[in-house]
Amino acid sequence: MKDIKYSSAELMIINAARLLRDSDVVFVGVGQPNLACNLAKRTHAPNLVMIYEAGVIGAEPERLPLSIGDPTLVSGSLSVVSMYDIFSNYLQRGNVDVGFMGGAQIDKYGNINATVIGGYDHPKVRLPGSGGSQEIAAWANRCYIMTPHQKRRFPEKVEFMTSAGFIGGRGDRDAAGLRGRGMVGVVTDIGMMEPDESGEMILTALHPGKTVDEAKANTGWDLKVAGQIRVTELVSKKELKILREELDPTGIYLKSNA
Amino acid sequence: MKDIKYSSAELMIINAARLLRDSDVVFVGVGQPNLACNLAKRTHAPNLVMIYEAGVIGAEPERLPLSIGDPTLVSGSLSVVSMYDIFSNYLQRGNVDVGFMGGAQIDKYGNINATVIGGYDHPKVRLPGSGGSQEIAAWANRCYIMTPHQKRRFPEKVEFMTSAGFIGGRGDRDAAGLRGRGMVGVVTDIGMMEPDESGEMILTALHPGKTVDEAKANTGWDLKVAGQIRVTELVSKKELKILREELDPTGIYLKSNA
């Protein structure tokens, strides 16, 4: 098995897919989260229901969707509703189990910045903004993020809090009365971080061959390590085959960080 | 012309129809208002758009609808929307020109009671309640009501204000910030009442052969009479023919008060 080669993207996608449970209702983003969900659906979670913020429920895309509003998500889906409905009746009402987040920065308490680097009024780098992520982070039962393990992506504190993880600690999240459990898993190309009792993201798993030191060196805060650190299951040929042959045959999303 | 015979209902329906303008968007009730609107559409207002609180827009019923949710209102209509949409996007937003009201009592300031006779907590006669009339009265541009001219139907003050006319006078309505112009015409079998500058309903028209004394004797407040009192146009053969032959051939709604 040890001669199986895979990219960082493939490693993250496969490990993210494994976090999904059968019958989960997942709020999916395009790109890597979409691949993770479709991989899960084709392996251990055939009853996964994929929801897109464009208002599509139960998508079964016949081709790789290239945007969150791709027409292939619509044809053959279970339902299409307005944006107001998807955010109110689905997300705010508590009908979404899993949210996949994106963002330029994620901090020690799982908070995300997708808005701005530098001051808000005079931005150095103006990012796309919240989109749906402010609400997904608050109201989905479980949130995950996939991101390469790099110091600049993991500052101690985000410059702008686009979406709440545990804010300044778990008590803050409880005080705001948010229904979801927050950022429960950060999948990187080194391993995985999960929140401890205080809401601080700590290293809980390493991918085969990766080390605690690598993780610490690439994290912007003093990364704690779980008492029992897990090693993730090896990437399987079957998982790679589905990804490469069925889901992204031209490698649009799989090639990154190869 | 003077030997044309008609019922009180026919007289009221025909006079109400004449109040509608071409291209008005009308919030229609079943029964007499429905007949008035369909009569107007077949005579001077071919572009009338009929909206029903059941959520139907632009109905063109092929048979006489027997309830406000009759399936004949749906088949061949322009649009069908949810109740929330019809009350918010159409009525509250100000997309309705005319509302037809019903109710057991209407008072000196055009307020309507469709809720209860006797105390609210221990009702003597429990009426159906507001339905949509609280909102129609507030937000349609012009409201009309058709009702036989009887003292018990026209008390000085309603026992329960289900829907606002001018409340205690026009200033009250302005203070509440209601968008519609309120109760602008009460069509009875004697004539018609319209609000004066203070919002008080005064006698402004008589049907041919009716008298001011009759109107006063059948009104529960000291009915004022307009300086210039109008006599309504004679009911025409054409109007009666459409009502009797096309719209209500079995006389379900036309026979009352014959």
Next chain:
Amino acid sequence: MSKLISLKKAISDYVNDGDVVYAAGFTHLIPFAAGHEIIRQGKRNLILARATPDLIYDQMVAAGCAKKVIFSYMGNPGVGSLRIVRTAIEKGELEWEEYSHFGMITRLQAGASGLPFLPMNQTGATDLEKVNPKIKRIPDPYGGKDVIVVPALNPDVAIVHVQRADKNGNAHLWGIIGEQKEAAFAAKKVILTAEEIVAESVIRADPNRTMIPGIVVSAVCHVPFASHPSYSQGYFDRDNEFYLAWDKISESQESVQEYLDEWVYGVKDRNAYWKKLGQKVHKRLSIKPRYSEKISYGKY
């Protein structure tokens, strides 16, 4: 993953004594079959919510299932008074809570959205606000007139009849859609009855028509004609004769009891009820098709 069970089992499993029940519909698709099954199973102390309680709530109140109604217009649609509910209120035998249509539907919309409340503009008619403490007013934080607010309504169970659903509860409905969607999202549990159970592919062939997704549905029951004497658009007509007949039946307790004995307690299920109605009624209510224009979603 199929949620397809009998209506008898659905009512038994998902409706409890004391529940807030919202049997949805505005004149159309009224879930009579479910109401009759609730009566047969002798559920008690229900709080019956609906903008437009009609004959089925009259029957459930007559059968002693309810302790309270929440409503905005109480009538026999197109006919007149809803005698049994009305009399029970006049006699002080039934609790009630009352809104305008918009107030009632706004409560459901808030419930469906997961919000604690929603605002409405003022109507100038304040008497209902005076007698119902749940109706409040709050300032407009943007400096306009105060707005009226009502709290979310989240029924324990919503019962919704639809034209077609798959076995997981993904449902197409059309014609008058009243507050069915809002009730389904607002409720904690949803019982669906359907004229037809169709393959998932039929639902997936027109996703914009799906108003209720299976993920909020607890039980799916195949019950053709479940809405009689109301109607199912495209399937059969409203039985107006029965609405008129009920106006007479509901005049006396004896005739109501006779009706319940014969048409509710006396039949096993909706299938038996429909057969008992007989071919003459079936024929009177039958309609000819009038098809929609197809659309293409495109192969992508």
Next chain:
Amino acid sequence: MSKLISLKKAISDYVNDGDVVYAAGFTHLIPFAAGHEIIRQGKRNLILARATPDLIYDQMVAAGCAKKVIFSYMGNPGVGSLRIVRTAIEKGELEWEEYSHFGMITRLQAGASGLPFLPMNQTGATDLEKVNPKIKRIPDPYGGKDVIVVPALNPDVAIVHVQRADKNGNAHLWGIIGEQKEAAFAAKKVILTAEEIVAESVIRADPNRTMIPGIVVSAVCHVPFASHPSYSQGYFDRDNEFYLAWDKISESQESVQEYLDEWVYGVKDRNAYWKKLGQKVHKRLSIKPRYSEKISYGKY
């Protein structure tokens, strides 16, 4: 009563300098043709509102039409950054006002409903609230957590592309329906562009499909392919190659000017634009039909 006019006339008559314009759509049915016509007519100082400003707003900003954007996610969908809007903001050359998606859509929903504001639950992320004074919080009058509120958005003009409409503006749309309905009801004027103008009878054959009623529409324009390089579900595919190409074009002012000269100023209207794209592109974007299952409304 026909509102059918040319897009040129519609933009000339209904879009004024300084207007708040909402060109609606979430990736789907983006009204590019109308945006190009606005550029050709040299409209100025527009406030461009949309949850998801994409290439058409990038182009309108590049052409000098806008003084401000109101948005919740600013990107080239599926590709990356929206370079021109982004750079203009970074350089301080463009005003902006920002919400989350739900905040933006809630503003429109309030506008569509005729309400002054609508509430949302708290999200714990308060930084946007700190920089945008229009986002406020108020107490829940029923004793729960404070809620977040946003004010109604009532654009001067909404521009909505639809699959089919009649000449009075009654419109069927399907596929991703984003915020088109809310924008149309919220706006003071509505310009509709349509892939097809159909007989009123086609609309009336499926009234539940009608999302925008003619009574709120000011102008109806027959503009096939108006949404290219976005798509119209069932009519043609998204031109992903162009979205990728724009990522390059928008890197320099020169190439943007060249693009505008050739594809906007250099063509008379959408018909000329589509012809200029050529048969190879037409073929690449063509799709095979995939039809909905018909339903019956019934003859009543």
